[in-house]
Amino acid sequence: MYVPQFNSPALVSVESANSKALFIWSAMYRMDDTVRVADIDAVGSQTVAIQFDSPSEFAAHPGQFMKLSGEVNGENYNRFYTLSSSDMIDTFEVTVGVDPQEAGPFSEHLGNLTQGDQIHASGPFGQNFYAGEPAVAILAGGPGVGPAVGIGEAAVADNHDVTIIYRTDDPAHGTRLNELDSAGASVAITDESLGRWVTELISDVDKTQIFIYGFEQFVNDATAALETVDIDPSSAKIENFS
Numbered sequence: 001m002y003v004p005q006f007n008s009p010a011l012v013s014v015e016s017a018n019s020k021a022l023f024i025w026s027a028m029y030r031m032d033d034t035v036r037v038a039d040i041d042a043v044g045s046q047t048v049a050i051q052f053d054s055p056s057e058f059a060a061h062p063g064q065f066m067k068l069s070g071e072v073n074g075e076n077y078n079r080f081y082t083l084s085s086s087d088m089i090d091t092f093e094v095t096v097g098v099d100p101q102e103a104g105p106f107s108e109h110l111g112n113l114t115q116g117d118q119i120h121a122s123g124p125f126g127q128n129f130y131a132g133e134p135a136v137a138i139l140a141g142g143p144g145v146g147p148a149v150g151i152g153e154a155a156v157a158d159n160h161d162v163t164i165i166y167r168t169d170d171p172a173h174g175t176r177l178n179e180l181d182s183a184g185a186s187v188a189i190t191d192e193s194l195g196r197w198v199t200e201l202i203s204d205v206d207k208t209q210i211f212i213y214g215f216e217q218f219v220n221d222a223t224a225a226l227e228t229v230d231i232d233p234s235s236a237k238i239e240n241f242s
C-alpha cells in the first residue's frame, strides 16, 4: 500500500508568489474534521465528482489529496482522494472512480452519498501538486482525470500552457475537458499508446512539468512511455492511487 508523504516546505519548489503564500498556509493548517456534501454529480458512467463545503481556514493545491474516513457495514475505512477542483474557496472537490469489479465497498459508499451527508476528512497531503509552473502536461488514467481537470483549470486561469493526455475507453469529466479544450488547452483522450501523444502534444519538454495520476498499471505505462521518448520519469510529479 502506498504511504503518502506529508508536506515538507524544504522539498517543494514553489514558483509563484501566490502559490508560495498558499503553500506556507496549507503547511500550517491541516483539516481533520467532519465535512458536508455540498453536491455530487455523475461525471462518467462509473465516476462521481463530490463537492464538500470548505472549512473557512482550508487551503490546498489541485493535485494534493485528502483522506476520507467512514464506516461501511461495520468496517472502518480510510482512503485517499486527490483534489479535482481548481481552487478550494467555498467548496473542495474529489473525483471518485466507482468500479464494483475492481474496488471495495468504500468507493461505492462515496458514490451513494447525497447532498447534506457528512463524512470525516483530513488533509491536504502530498507534494505532487500544481505549483504555478508555466507549462504543465498531465497524464491521467481512470479517476486520475480528476486532478487533470483541476490542475488544467488552475493553470488555464494563470494563462499557462496546459496539455492533458487521458487514457480511457470510457471518458469522464467530458464537459470540463471540452471547456479546457475551448480555452486553449491541448486535450487528447485516447485508448492508444501514450508515447505518441507525449511526442505530438508536448512541444517543449524541458520547460513542461509533467504530472502522472492513476492506479499502478497506468503509472507504470505512463513512466514507460516517458522513457521511450527520452523523458526522465524522475522529473515528473507522480501520484500512484494503488
Ligand SMILES: Cc1cc2nc3c(=O)[nH]c(=O)nc-3n(C[C@H](O)[C@H](O)[C@H](O)COP(=O)(O)OP(=O)(O)OC[C@H]3O[C@@H](n4cnc5c(N)ncnc54)[C@H](O)[C@@H]3O)c2cc1C
Residues within 6 Å of the ligand: 002, 004, 065, 077, 079, 080, 081, 082, 083, 094, 095, 096, 097, 098, 099, 102, 103, 104, 105, 106, 107, 108, 142, 143, 144, 146, 147, 215, 239, 240, 241, 242
Ligand atoms: C495518494 C492517493 C490518491 C488517490 N486518489 C484517488 C482519486 O482521486 N480518485 C479515486 O477514485 N481513487 C483515488 N485513490 C484510490 C482510493 O484511495 C481507493 O483505493 C479507491 O477508491 C478504492 O477504494 P475501495 O475501498 O473502494 O476499494 P479497495 O478495496 O481499496 O480497492 C482495492 C484495489 O482495487 C483497485 N481499484 C480500485 N478502484 C479502482 C478503479 N477505479 N480503477 C482501477 N483499479 C481500481 C486498486 O488496485 C485498489 O488498490 C487514491 C489513492 C491514493 C493512495
